[in-house]
Each structure stands twice: as structure tokens, then as C-alpha cells.
Amino acid sequence: MTKERVIIIGSGIAGCTAALRLMQDYDVTIITKGHKEQSNSMLAQGGVAAAISKSDTPKKHFSDTFQAGCFHNKVRAVNQLVTCGPIVIQKLINEGMTFDEKDGELSLGLEGAHQLPRILHSGGDQTGKFLTTFLQEKLTKVNWQEQKMAIEIIKHDGRAIGVHCLDKENQLHTYYGEHIILASGGLGQLFPVTTNAATISGDGLALAYRADATLSDMEFIQFHPTLLFLNGRCHGLISEAVRGEGATLIRADGSAIMETVHPLADLAPRDVVAATLFEEIERGNQVFLDITKVAHFEKRFPAITTSLDEHQVPFRETKRIPVHPGAHFLMGGVRTDLNGKTNIPHLYAIGEVANTGVHGANRLASNSLLETLVFGEKVAEYIHTQKNNRIIAPENPPTYQTTMPHLPEKHILQEKIWETLGITRKPEKITEFLHWLETFDYANHTRETAEISHMIITSKLIAESALKRTESLGAHRILKGVTK
Numbered sequence: 257m258t259k260e261r262v263i264i265i266g267s268g269i270a271g272c273t274a275a276l277r278l279m280q281d282y283d284v285t286i287i288t289k290g291h292k293e294q295s296n297s298m299l300a301q302g303g304v305a306a307a308i309s310k311s312d313t314p315k316k317h318f319s320d321t322f323q324a325g326c327f328h329n330k331v332r333a334v335n336q337l338v339t340c341g342p343i344v345i346q347k348l349i350n351e352g353m354t355f356d357e358k359d360g361e362l363s364l365g366l367e368g369a370h371q372l373p374r375i376l377h378s379g380g381d382q383t384g385k386f387l388t389t390f391l392q393e394k395l396t397k398v399n400w401q402e403q404k405m406a407i408e409i410i411k412h413d414g415r416a417i418g419v420h421c422l423d424k425e426n427q428l429h430t431y432y433g434e435h436i437i438l439a440s441g442g443l444g445q446l447f448p449v450t451t452n453a454a455t456i457s458g459d460g461l462a463l464a465y466r467a468d469a470t471l472s473d474m475e476f477i478q479f480h481p482t483l484l485f486l487n488g489r490c491h492g493l494i495s496e497a498v499r500g501e502g503a504t505l506i507r508a509d510g511s512a513i514m515e516t517v518h519p520l521a522d523l524a525p526r527d528v529v530a531a532t533l534f535e536e537i538e539r540g541n542q543v544f545l546d547i548t549k550v551a552h553f554e555k556r557f558p559a560i561t562t563s564l565d566e567h568q569v570p571f572r573e574t575k576r577i578p579v580h581p582g583a584h585f586l587m588g589g590v591r592t593d594l595n596g597k598t599n600i601p602h603l604y605a606i607g608e609v610a611n612t613g614v615h616g617a618n619r620l621a622s623n624s625l626l627e628t629l630v631f632g633e634k635v636a637e638y639i640h641t642q643k644n645n646r647i648i649a650p651e652n653p654p655t656y657q658t659t660m661p662h663l664p665e666k667h668i669l670q671e672k673i674w675e676t677l678g679i680t681r682k683p684e685k686i687t688e689f690l691h692w693l694e695t696f697d698y699a700n701h702t703r704e705t706a707e708i709s710h711m712i713i714t715s716k717l718i719a720e721s722a723l724k725r726t727e728s729l730g731a732h733r734i735l736k737g738v739t740k
């Protein structure tokens with residue numbers, strides 16, 4: 257008997273985890289916009305948070321996750337994350353995944369707002385790369401479709417049945433499946449200053465919205481405080497783990513920035529640190545990470561060292577790294593239950609594209625890789641319980657528009673989004689921005705127009721959510737508002 261088909265959109269850790277757990281029993285296809293290595297997962301530096309040390313408990317991890325999320329998190333989702341976390345990590349270790357060790361024990365790092373060290377890392381600061389590669393090498397039974405950009409989720413009788421995609425030459429390809437899993441990541445590339453991979457521009461969120469899926473908490477976007485900043489441009493992330501190892505944020509005159517701002521100083525929650533740095537920069541101050549106190553910096557952070565050398569940063573002499581905050585992570589997204597199910601039958605969402613409720617109004621550092629692993633497992637477990645899902649695929653041409661659409665240039669849209677929906681937000685500017693967005697068309701006959709159209713839809717969803725939340729909370733900061 258032929259197997260049922262699962263179509264997964266996205267080749268990050270969420271998509272690869274689900275694929276690994278499904279490929280024996282299903283005909284699994286992974287569609288991905290660029291090469292399979294292009295994802296935020298590949299870029300993750302700090303590691304994966306899990307309560308595995310003897311002095312740690314899921315309860316402590318739960319408490320830290322809730323505090324960071326400003327108590328906006330969903331209790332059951334956080335419970336699932338922190339209790340299944342150690343189990344999925346152990347399963348990966350049993351299957352051959354290696355995390356860094358010290359004196360024969362797993363070496364656990366400390367990051368902002370964690371009450372004790374619980375961050376597993378691999379290859380020093382290359383956890384995402386090592387984990388993604390480990391998973392992808394195991395995907396021997398998967399049909400890979402690289403360089404295919406999903407442009408529409410196909411529905412029939414109210415259920416998801418397939419995906420329309422464009423290849424690099426803008427030729428249409430259609431894939432049908434009994435189960436469609438969105439694992440397309442977040443939206444960092446909506447902003448001109450971001451840590452995110454080039455393919456991560458909110459496509460999946462717009463696709464879900466157009467398929468009538470419910471999205472929520474879209475106003476909660478985490479801005480990472482420390483992107484490498486040179487000559488007015490950002491060049492990737494300087495992990496929070498660097499501050500965990502003793503680096504401090506300073507002004508050009510050497511004065512400490514965070515000491516007087518928060519009891520946790522440099523390891524305060526990310527929204528606090530990012531907003532403080534943003535205010536410093538707005539006042540005309542340059543900000544730096546002072547790495548004087550970081551022991552064995554180059555050994556502990558080999559990938560960051562390579563990046564600093566590539567950009568000719570004289571950090572060995574100055575002990576300083578110039579930094580700037582930028583868009584990093586979306587807490588909200590496509591609303592799902594604990595199994596990754598959306599409100600559209602047979603459409604699932606996992607990883608950063610999903611809003612499971614684990615992150616609340618702000619994500620605790622290193623909880624997102626854990627979320628991709630836990631919910632990647634859960635969606636596969638759930639699909640295994642579903643029987644007789646066969647679809648008879650109707651011919652279903654895409655609803656795309658091929659006339660000359662009126663769309664903004666990408667960089668202009670990004671600048672507007674940063675000004676309006678960046679670290680601090682003004683309601684009147686958001687209203688103005690929404691009016692501006694209304695002047696544009698929707699088009700997806702080329703990858704370029706589809707990407708810009710998706711960015712318009714996604715930024716509209718953020719703007720509408722931001723307008724509805726009239727008080728600052730977590731990562732959503734109304735100008736000069738105070739985090740609750």
C-alpha cells in the first residue's frame with residue numbers, strides 16, 4: 257500500500273525533527289526556499305536550554321520561562337516544553353548527537369534570565385549548525401525539494417491538501433499531501449537590522465493567514481541586543497552566551513551600561529537590554545561588549561572569533577566588540593495546540609512560525625531550539641495517530657496574479673517596518689503605516705513579488721496586533737512604556 261504523504265515547509269530543526277520521526281511510515285517531502293542549510297537553525301550559537309543538571313528541575317525552568325515571558329505564556333505549553341525537554345535531549349544523545357563536555361560531564365552554559373547554567377552547546381558556539389547537520393544526515397528517506405519557495409497552501413473542502421511553490425526560475429511546482437506542516441521559521445528579514453538568515457521573511461505566516469489559519473501574539477518580536485555593528489551595518493549575532501561568560505556592555509568611555517538598569521545587569525531579559533542599548537544609541541552613544549573578563553574567548557566562541565576576524569575587528573587588542581540591537585525572534589505566530597495543530601484541518605505549524613504559547617511576551621534565551629525539538633516530536637506523534645486521511649487531489653491552480661502589481665521596494669518596506677514596529681512603537685505611526693500598506697497590491701507570480709507581498713501581510717498582522725495592545729508588555733514596547 258502506498259504511504260500517506262507529509263509535506264514539510266522548511267528545513268530548520270523543527271522541520272527536520274518532524275521529518276526524522278515520520279520518514280519510516282510516511283512519504284515525506286521537505287520543501288525549502290534556499291539550500292537545505294539556509295535557516296535560522298543553522299545560525300543558532302548559544303545552545304539548547306533543558307533542565308538536565310542535578311541541581312536543576314523542570315519546575316525551575318518553568319519559572320524562568322514564565323518570568324521572561326511576563327506571565328503571558330500558556331501553562332500547559334510551557335509544562336510540555338520543560339518536562340519533555342530533557343527527554344528529547346536524551347533521545348538525541350542516545351542517537352549519537354554530541355554536546356560539549358567538561359570533565360566528562362555535559363558542559364552547561366548560563367544565559368540571561370536563567371537562574372542557573374542549563375544551556376547545552378555543541379561545537380562551542382555552533383550548536384544550531386551541529387544539530388541541524390546531525391538531523392539532516394539522518395534524513396535518508398526524505399524527498400528534498402531545495403530552492404522551492406512555497407507561495408500558497410492549497411485547500412479543498414476546508415482542509416489543507418498541498419502547497420504551490422516557485423523554483424528559482426519562477427516555474428510553478430505543486431505538491432499534494434495528507435498532512436502539511438509549516439516549519440518556515442520567523443520573520444527577521446522584515447527588518448533592515450536582523451540576525452536572521454536571508455530566507456526568513458515571514459512567508460509562512462502570510463501563507464497561513466491566506467489559508468484562514470489563526471495567528472496570535474504577532475506584536476511580540478524579540479530584538480537581540482548584540483549584533484556585530486560596523487560602518488552602519490549589522491553582521492550577525494554576538495551570542496548572549498558571551499555575556500554569560502562575563503562580557504559587559506559599555507559606552508565608548510568605558511562606563512558600564514546595565515549595572516544601574518536591572519538587578520541582573522548584563523544578563524537582564526533581552527527586551528530590557530535591547531531597549532536600553534537602543535536608547536543609548538538614540539542619544540548618540542556607541543555601545544560595545546567588553547570581553548576583558550571572558551576566559552579563553554577564542555576557544556569558547558570559535559565561530560564568533562572567525563566572524564570578527566573576517567570583519568577585521570581588532571578585538572584581541574581592544575577587548576571590545578561594537579554592537580547594536582536588531583530583530584531576532586518572533587514569539588507569536590500561527591496559533592497551535594500542544595500537537596502543532598492549527599485551526600485548519602491537516603495544517604500544522606511547528607518551530608518559530610508557530611505560536612504554541614511557550615514564549616509568552618518574550619522568549620527565554622535558548623528555549624526556541626528546545627521548542628523546535630519538542631514540538632517537532634509532538635506533531636509526528638500526533639500524525640501517527642491519524643488514520644485514513646487520503647485525499648483525491650483536485651487540479652487546483654494557484655490564485656496568483658500576473659499583472660504588473662504596485663508593490664514597494666523591499667528596502668523601503670524594511671525601513672518603514674523598523675521605524676514603526678521596531679524596539680519602541682508609537683500608535684499614531686502604526687496607524688499611518690497601516691494606511692500606507694493599503695495602497696499596495698498582492699502578487700505572487702514571481703518569488704520577488706511573493707516575498708514582498710508576504711512581508712506586507714506579515715507586517716500588517718504585527719501592526720494590527722500592536723495597535724490592539726495598548727500597554728507595553730515584554731518585547732512589545734509602546735514609546736517610553738514600562739515593561740510590566
Ligand SMILES: Cc1cc2nc3c(=O)[nH]c(=O)nc-3n(C[C@H](O)[C@H](O)[C@H](O)COP(=O)(O)OP(=O)(O)OC[C@H]3O[C@@H](n4cnc5c(N)ncnc54)[C@H](O)[C@@H]3O)c2cc1C
Pocket residue numbers: 265266267268269270271287288289290292294295296297298299300301302303304305383384404405406407439440441442451452453455456457459460493584585606607608609621622623624625626628
Ligand atoms: C543568529 C541566531 C542565533 C540564535 N541562537 C539561538 C540559540 O542559541 N538558542 C536557541 O534556542 N535559539 C536560537 N535562535 C533562534 C532559533 O535558531 C530559531 O528560533 C529556530 O532555529 C527556528 O527553527 P525553525 O526550524 O522553526 O525555523 P528555521 O530554522 O528558521 O527554518 C525555517 C526554514 O523554512 C524555510 N522557508 C522559509 N520560507 C519558506 C518558503 N516560503 N518556502 C519554503 N521554505 C521556506 C527557510 O529557508 C528555512 O529552511 C537563534 C536565531 C538566530 C537567527
